[in-house]
Amino acid sequence: MQKHVGLGLRNRYRVDVFQGKNLAKKNRTNSYQEKYDKKIFELYKSYESDGAREAVTDSRQSIFSSFWVKVWIILLPLALFYCGYNLYIFLNGSESEVSHNTEQAKFASDENHNDIVIHLLPTIGKPLSTKWRITGELKRDNKSFVILADNENRLRLEPSSQFSFSGRMLQGEIDGGIVSYFSGESK
Structure with a gap:
């Protein structure tokens, strides 16, 4: 039986059932996780006396006692959001760029507009030679x-x-x- 103290879950435990006297992985027949029953929690061995508490020897028992784990828990979602946002902007383009280009097109002078139309019209090419x-x-x-x-x-x-x-x-x-x-x- 193991308590899940390392994950910060003090009221949960795991029970591994083995076949025979060897505690090797190949001899394990069953494994299940349970939660301590609050009705009988006081009846467990570590809570025999009145006002007894579970002795926590040091902070190494919990993974959340590390400063860097807390930093990663905060920074990883922020970094994923930042990458996702930039990927969305890259793939879809910025709306400000599109509206800026649209505004420039609206305010173009009539003279420039006529020049652009002339250049955009397809030129009618000369026909292919039927002789040479x-x-x-x-x-x-x-x-x-x-x-x-x-x-x-x-x-x-x-x-x-x-x-x-x-x-x-x-x-x-x-x-x-x-x-x-x-x-x-x-x-």
């Missing part, structure tokens, strides 16, 4: 050219400075149309 397509690139004597072919397989060299991007994304404007590896009509 890129067939390759040529680099010679520190000069770079793009080789174009028409529908009748006639070749044409154009300087690569007229083209944007590289690889299969290479495109440029030739004769009023956008030329790429995928433009032109195949026969």
